[in-house]
Amino acid sequence: MLARLEAHVAEQRRFAANASHELRTPLAISKTLLDLARTDPTCDTGEIIDRLHTVNTRAIDLTEALLLLSRADQRAFIRVPVDLSLLAEEATETLLPLAERNGVTIETSGDVTPTIGSQALLLQLTMNLVHNAIVHNPPEHGTVWVHTGVRPRSVVLTVENTGERLTPQLVSTLTEPFRRGTERIRTDHAGVGLGLAIVKTITRAHDGTLTLTPRPAGGIRITVELPAAARLT
Ligand SMILES: Nc1ncnc2c1ncn2[C@@H]1O[C@H](COP(=O)(O)OP(=O)(O)OP(=O)(O)O)[C@@H](O)[C@H]1O
Ligand SMILES: [Mg+2]
Incomplete structure (x- = not known):
């Protein structure tokens, strides 16, 4: 303790x-x-x-x-019913011009995915993940998959992207504040290094879990699992 x-x-x-x-x-x-x-x-x-x-x-x-x-x-937000699939749609639509400029294709899938939380913070979380999946992707021919789904007692948002092969050790450090990943990834995006720390904090504030896994073919798969709304509505 x-x-x-x-x-x-x-x-x-x-x-x-x-x-x-x-x-x-x-x-x-x-x-x-x-x-x-x-x-x-x-x-x-x-x-x-x-x-x-x-x-x-x-x-x-x-x-x-x-x-x-x-x-x-601080968890100082009002909790309302939120459909993650709509947030995924909104984030993808907003970031589509950026994806097009970067030569990245975005594929979205998933049905209604109800949870409870802050609409604004969960949209921010989704935007941060999709933004990362676009900008930390090899220039040209990159792909991003955004999926929302319902499990028996929870809901999940998965954002996956192509890219360089990364080790589990490196991936496990990426949510630390001000961590800017590998120097080897060529990127024009000079971020502040807080995007994933924000995702982690928003997930925790919603009693969820965040999992980062390197994809065997390169890139990352990030899963946010949140409590399902069904038992609360
Ligand atoms: N989807 C991804 N694919 C590959 N690498 C990623 C991905 N998301 C994050 N990273 C790596 O993790 C680092 C930290 O990401 P994070 O979002 O916290 O900061 P950032 O994108 O550099 O800056 P910003 O604060 O503007 O988001 C990135 O610099 C990048 O190296
Ligand atoms: Mg980022």
Whole structure:
């Protein structure tokens, strides 16, 4: 019990240190750019504004991800009946243009999949998983499968994608905050490394389980299992 408490405190400390470090980076870059604009009369102001805009957007994304993480962790949300298959449909539709740009095909399947929870958080969870499955996929000819299904006492959302072969050891670390996977995967997507940590926290807040498994042919299969709504409605 004491060991678990100590591990939890150590984890919180690590998280706070990492979050501060991640937030400091865009602020430090902004300062450098502002100093440059102030001291170098020959600098290209238009370019500096563009770079400041990019850095600022990244800082906002990071802060929003941190807020979302803490909101989900506090379980401060209203629980309503939610159909996971509709969320899967919505996430896929929203992310279809991104998939097309990346040459990735998305296949969805599954019938009505009722659970109870926060519609907004479960949509965020689905979006994060589908977004990852698109951007962390080999460029061109990648495939993503999104499936929702009902089990006797639970419901499942499975998001699977093609990609590089990954070891179970590496896959087991990917839900840690600020973990950005393998350097070997070529990706233009410079994420903040909180997408899967958010998925994990939202799943836990809904009393569910999250499983990440490397696919033998490459890529990952991610399963979110949540309590079925039937017994509550
Ligand atoms: N579906 C996937 N297939 C292959 N690798 C993945 C997949 N999902 C996540 N990863 C790996 O896990 C890492 C962590 O994912 P996570 O979603 O937490 O962060 P991110 O995508 O890098 O940034 P963001 O916070 O913007 O989502 C990724 O950088 C990537 O290397
Ligand atoms: Mg991500």
